[in-house]
Amino acid sequence: MSSLPSPSLSPSPSGREPSGRRPEWAGRNYTLLTGAAVITNLGSHGALIATAFAVVQAGGSAGDVGLVAAARTLPLVLFLLIGGAVADRVPRHHVMVAANALNCLSQAAFAALVLTGDPQLWQMMLLTALCGTGTAFFNPAAEGMLMATVSGPQATRAFALFRMAMSGAGVGGAALGGAMVAFMGPGWVLAVDAAAFAAAGALRAFLDVGHIAERAPGGGLLADLREGWVEFRSRPWLWSIVLQFSVVVAVIGAAEAVYGPLVAVEQLGGAAPWGVALAFFGIGTIGGAVLMTFWKPRRLLLVATLCMFPSALPAAGLAVPLPVWGLCAAMLVSGVGIEMFAVNWMTTMHQEIPEEMFSRVSAYDWFGSLSMLPLATAVAGPVESAIGRTSALWGCAALVILATAAVLLVPDVRNMTRKQPAAPATPGSAKPSPADSSPADSSPAHSDRSSPAGV
Template sequence: MTSPAAASRRIRRPAWAGRNYSLLTASAVVTSLGSNGALIAAAFAVLESGGDSGDVGLVAAARTLPLVLFLLIGGALADRLPRHRVMVAANALNCVSQAAFAVLVLTGHPQLWQMMLLSALCGTGQAFFSPASEGMLLSSVDGEEAGRAFALYRMAMNGSGIGGAALGGALIAAVGPGWVLAVDAAAFAVAGSLRAFLDVSHIPPREPGGGMLADLREGWQEFIGRPWLWSIVLQFAVVNAVIGAAEAVYGPLVARDSLGGPGPWGLALAAFGAGTVGGALIMIRWKPRRLLLTGTLCVFSLALPSAALAVPVPFGALVGVMFFSGVLVETFGVSWMTALHQEIPEEKFSRVSAYDWLGSLAMLPLATALAGPAENAFGRTASLWGCAGLVVLLTAAVLCVPDVRNLRRRPAAATADRTVAAPAGPVDALGSADAEGPAGRLG
């Protein structure tokens, strides 16, 4: 018979892995499993309905445009309302929109405008979900183990993405994209149910503010007063745009023409996910002092997948490139989350996260919509080399910002004082990390 003491030892979690952290991690695993396959499914649903690269780009842009438009409102609401309620409502909208998308694909030939509308609804849900989710995660951990907690969270989320991308590609090849979209709808339903049990009693009540515009101005001042923050977000405005276009538009086309279809492309995306798991494992134990300098150097690797598709390299080489870039970019992802947790006051987490997401995704709708015309004008190979070149150029430019090079990790006691800290100026004396993606949304 097992003693109570032995049972207690068996179920005991680390001090930093509380109830909220566990629920957030479990729900992120579920949604990542469904969404990674659904992104591939949406592209192939367009192609199977008779669409071309321009149509794939329009559907992708329809998803990201409302995400950009509503992010700031979502961030302000998440700092005013209980964050878990915002998350559950957004998950419900995503569930309904993906279920309708699945029904359209399974029952006939969906029209382009229908797919664009449902993708737009899904993007709207994501706009309200993302700032609330990131704010909830940042508030769920504390102390010197925050970096380890973020690494483990991202490892679990990205690890499930491996199965989601690989299984999604295989299911599309076997039964078509409609069933993969249906699985994604079910995943949103399960994740929303888990997030309904999050506890927000530890978060202090918000003081009455001056309204939505005043909240947004306060978040903007917090954002613009930190050079490391706005410079990296500006960098990723371009990096995420060109990588998103390469992944959402050019990748499926290269897979169709040179790799054998959706199955190999799903495995290549899964290799990137496997790389992020490896990177998270490294970051669980490694605590570099200059987190943003280390992370930004690793962002150069995001140029490699576009270059590999431009050649195009054989399938095995593409898998290796995707894995390698995943390992390195995860170092940035964990570093970014750690810096936000350390430097941003808790009551402003969601608003700052909203500006982060907005800047990081602002150019993505334009890039995905223009991917098809760019291919027609310059050719697919030249367009992909252009994507790789822009990643290298912008990453090199960010390294010229002193705050990015000098921001250091601080001890837990100093981090606790961030709730009263002024916006950071030069940080030579200061101490310094998943969406989806962060900046670093692809990480």
Template sequence: MTPAARPTASGTGPRRPAWAGRNYVLLTAAAVITGLGGSGALIASAFAVLEAGGSATDVGLVAAARTVPLVAFLLVGGAVADRFPRHRVMVAANVLNCVSQALFAVLVLTGQAQLWQMAVLAALGGTGQAFFAPAAEGMVLASVTGEQASRAFAVFRMGMNGAGIGGAALGGALVAAVGPGWVLAADAAAFALAGALRAFLDVSGIPVREATAGLLRDLREGWREVAGRRWLWAVVLQFAVVNSVVAAAEAVYGPLVAEEHLGGARPWGLALAAFGAGTVLGALVMTRWKPRRILLTGVLCVFPLALPSAALAAAVEAPVLTAVMFGSGLAVEVFAVTWMLALHQEIPEEKFSRVASYDWLGSLALVPFATALAGPVAGAVGRDTALWGCSALIVVLTAAVLCVPEVRRLRRREGAPAAPVADAAVAPDPAQPMLKAPAGGSGDGTADAS
């Protein structure tokens, strides 16, 4: 039954569901704003490097400069978020991202940007994300009642995915119209506005966290939470490989196949856009559908992720590839929502950020290696064989995870109480091209997948 809508102050005009309270609206608005800015900034940063005289290799170096500290500091970020109020960690991370992007924009607009400067600022942005992501995990679900958690998170994901699609399209157009510097400046402003919104979260009544024995002990406790749940570490290991092969297929092999068989960048861009549209529809589906066996449903929806690599290997026509990408986007969004619900339901609130940081680490750690090795592997065994191998790995690993009894048996518990909003977390979902990493997590331009 659809919850009653909440009228505006005047009694007329736009209405929102009764479960969409003040904190939920603030968190969703902040995620949409940073999603719009971050998607455009990814394009702008690449063109900023090229405009400064950099090569394709330099573009990759700047991208790697962001990824390395993101991976390196994730576990520390998770421990910090469990020691301090999470909303304050999120705001501090937004401030760091705002400052780094603003400096990046100034250097580009004044024509003074050098490669090392851009790499350092990208690294600062990655560091901010490493602290933001674990703190953000679960915040949205903690702001609504347990029985409405699925719908609330799906609506949040819908807004975030839509912002990512719109931000990429708008960012590309603005880079062409006014240059990358102004797009980077807009991203800095988006971080500032998002941080301000998150600073207004209602945290009254949240108990102060007690001091813990130390950072290393906190990390060990987080690891025990992960290692003690077979369903959790099985899926994290699964997606460590799934994310990496999907990244290799989409970032390396896909553009090459598009150039040779599909007619260039335009059809490949449409296929990627179809994937994004599929995630929006998947989130819409999850606003209504509440499967009982949440992990079984989610893991079954990982199988379609093998189809895009297979379609590229078979060199199908562009319309077929677009349809395949749309379907895989829909499926992975179902997984993202069910995974987030499982984490929110099963992980103790006071340890959530540490568990989320291990989830993020598993999602991201192998991606740089996979993309770096994609070319040599294709040279050794052939591109088509490499693509078929990507599909096979996804199928085999997903089938293996389904053999874990806890994955098949874990059921939704209706009406589970939500944790207090200020000190609860959201976990990695699939990302861009990440598939399971912040399942809705940051909304700050990070990949969506663990």
């Protein structure tokens, strides 16, 4: 895996960046990846709001909103493992660009359907399913690309700044998307999302992978998946937190994708206040990312897990329901916590997982974390009918707390510590660099686990 250091990524012998040069975590590929992520987050955060309100405007019920949300997440779950294996076999940036193209086409068709006609439920489900399929291939490739682009002791800062940029775009996207839905309708927001995917795909096509050695052929797709599974299951800290997120992501998804828009329509004043509340979540994630640029906790996963308890606040706030300012406060605190989790999670993955396994392990991470989301969003409507929306939301909050408390029982979660970076290479010596040894590229983690453990 060793190779000569890339000029744009290796630090100076003194450990300080020479005047006029970008720091090692801000090389060409890092800058392109960050710019593309900002563009897609601007579009996608508004599109999430637009999709729910497109269903409602077409006469859909809570169950219909849940079915459309499930149609997006079901293929995302089904194809994640294949996407991870593919991304560790072929250049990751090719996978990312192809996935962006599929997302662009599906969102453009969805926008045209909403703007020009009377969209049917099955049509909206089909188009969101295509978008979910693109995301299934994109996420593991993107996860591997960013991690392979970053190296050195500034990895945590690089991840934090990357996520800060994404979160800032999410704030703008949610606020702008909510306002556009309120004043222009959801179709135009979906059209903007399609354009954002096209622009981001164009940027990712310019990633520089000329210095990256081609990956040796593996033993086939199934063999690659088995290798990824062995790597995944051998790490208790990894699979236990993924199990935690399978519950947390599912109930947060049901609360915010299904119940949230309905509470907004009936009790908060519509799409615009809901967009503001989501924007405050984004502001919180920016605050969490800023904090993580300065703070490097020694017990990475203990701090990360403790930061997940506030994720129960939005569901509880919707259950009350709190006035808009109270819900915004709950979203803000939740955003801070989940971003602190995400940066520590990315740092842990970066230091513990071999580079050649990044995408496959990331695929198992995303697969497990999202596995229950389609079911949760699909049954959210029937659960509301059976026990009432308020009880369902309180149940969501309780499950977040219980799942997070349970993972603290795992010793590896409590005891995982940050590793000290290796000493800087001396002038003229070869320095192993993930960015140079990668067969292609990576992106956010559990992210949009805020991205959930990646959403």
